[in-house]
Amino acid sequence: MLEDIKKLVAAETARTGKRRTIHLTDDTLRDGQQCLWATRMRTEHMLPIAERMDQAGFLSLQAIALVQFDASVLFLNQDPFERIRLLRERFTRTPLRAAIRSNLMRGFFPVADDITELFVERQIANGIRDIGIFDALMCSDNLAPSIATARRLGANVTLLLGYNIAPGYDDALYARKAHEAVERFGVQTVTLADAAGILTIDRVRTLMPAMKQAIGDKARLEFNTHCLTGLGPLLALEAAVHGADSILTAVDPMANGNSLPASQMIARNLREIGFDVVVNDGLLDEVGAYLGALAEREGHPVGVPAEYEPSHYITQYAGGAMSNLESQLKLAGISDKLPAVLEEIGRVRVELGSPIMVTPYPAIIGAQAVMNVINSERYKVVPDEVKKYVCGYFGALPLPVDANVKDKVIANGSKDVSLTPPVIEPVLPGLRKRYKNIGDDELLLRYMYGDEKVNGLAPTGTGDSYSVHHPVVDLVAGLAQRQSKAKVQVSGSDFSLSAN
Structure with a gap:
């Protein structure tokens, strides 16, 4: 090849x-x-x-x-x-x-x-x-x-x-x-x-x-x-x-x-x-x-070459979404459910019209798959985002949702989610009225995450950072800390170093 x-x-x-x-x-x-x-x-x-x-x-x-x-x-x-x-x-x-x-x-x-x-x-x-x-x-x-x-x-x-x-x-x-x-x-x-x-x-x-x-x-x-x-x-x-x-x-x-x-x-x-x-x-x-x-x-992992894994052609789950899914299942104490959840993701994705599995759909489909796995009946519990997706809140769907699944989603989803997407009104006038005398960066963050989280933000630290050293510099620093001294000579194509 x-x-x-x-x-x-x-x-x-x-x-x-x-x-x-x-x-x-x-x-x-x-x-x-x-x-x-x-x-x-x-x-x-x-x-x-x-x-x-x-x-x-x-x-x-x-x-x-x-x-x-x-x-x-x-x-x-x-x-x-x-x-x-x-x-x-x-x-x-x-x-x-x-x-x-x-x-x-x-x-x-x-x-x-x-x-x-x-x-x-x-x-x-x-x-x-x-x-x-x-x-x-x-x-x-x-x-x-x-x-x-x-x-x-x-x-x-x-x-x-x-x-x-x-x-x-x-x-x-x-x-x-x-x-x-x-x-x-x-x-x-x-x-x-x-x-x-x-x-x-x-x-x-x-x-x-x-x-x-x-x-x-x-x-x-x-x-x-x-x-x-x-x-x-x-x-x-x-x-x-x-x-x-x-x-x-x-x-x-x-x-x-x-x-x-x-x-x-x-x-x-x-x-x-x-x-x-x-x-x-x-x-x-x-x-x-x-x-x-x-x-x-x-204490973070590094990437290692993956073996060929055909199951990804079924789930079509993205790399970042996969890491987040694994982390969330572990935090919830159900990491043992991962294989069942991945299998269910493949089924849910097709039933919901096979959307491209990039944000936000890995999270939306993953959430429904988890609900289906941990409950006795599939689609018995329906996250709001799933019902909104089915009802067209995110835009026109390229492929239709399975008719039987759509009926279950509408029947079991929150009644607070209207079957007709509401008109999205401008929000900046109200935000500027509420948040006076602050910059637009902060205004956006408060809109997205709320006052409590933004109030807790801290400046980026600089005192606990790694610096990048050349290997020779690291070698010299290590030799300087040795109690027993020895003569060392290191040479390369463009340098020569001797130390006693």
Whole structure:
């Protein structure tokens, strides 16, 4: 297979007269830690390596999404807007990207356009230069306000199209959506986002060319996958061969497992098959060493290559969502139910019309699956979000809900949830009247999380951070602490060190 890939790349190089450059977009601080650490990386853990990551040659760096906002405020007592500002101070070369859930915010429920627009505006004001926007229903009307705001403020726009295995989600659909992204919205990047890592080699070979042809040279084609099935690294290479201009990766050891392919390995392999990649491998290794030490100190796991796991093609559960599900079941004392819950997720997803399993639907479907497992009757207990989804609160559903399941959801769901979605009224006038003399960052956080949580936020600490050392520096420091002294000489191609 590798030789076949090399031949394809060589033929392209011969045809164009030059090697194509594949860029890497970093997702370590956003999705990598979400997939492996349940989004518990603190801001002060990021700062010591920010400048090295900035110098590493990434095309852009995904810094934050709504999941990170939630974790920062609810679990870490940190201000996510401060995180953006502190990272922006250190990332002077690499644009920072934030991911937006179209018109959804905390609570996974559609909100008024005015608060969505302010949320986009304040992230840009704090240092975000690229707004990545996705809608799990691929509903263009849900996307329009965020995209319009980002473009008005001069930010680049990346539109993520979530991959799905379901009737109707063929190459033609993705090509149409990619074309619309460029022609209607004028986005700079279109990303095929495989959050669950369920793409196959054969599908990449048809889907990427279809999307590339649809957008031509008007936008960059980006590829995102995860390693839950063990195929992520190979899928990334195939995507590059078949049209991707950039690949999302995470720096090892925050890669693999539930996470993305490893930056170091993907860079080496892309060069091996005939592409140019501009990242600095030495800096990536320094960042990786820091992350490994941080994981050991904080008691967090590191990513390890996954074995092939076909069950993910049924659940289509995303890497970050999987980590959160495991964590939540453990906290609830029912971690032994995980296999049954995963099986039930596959059934519920199909019954609810096979939505793309990116936020908010892993949480919504996962919650219903848990209720079905722990109760004697399926759909006896129905979370409000499930009934709202069935009733169209989130937008038009691409595929219909199973009729019998829909009847159960409506019958057993809360009577407080109307069968007809209410009109969403503007909220900023009331918020500004309630919260006078505060900035818009704080206003947004109080709207999203309440006064008590925001009152408990603390400034980012700087005194308990790791610093990144060169191995030789660590060696010298260790020798200096030895009571018994010895003569040591270390030499390399460009240095020589002697110590007595």
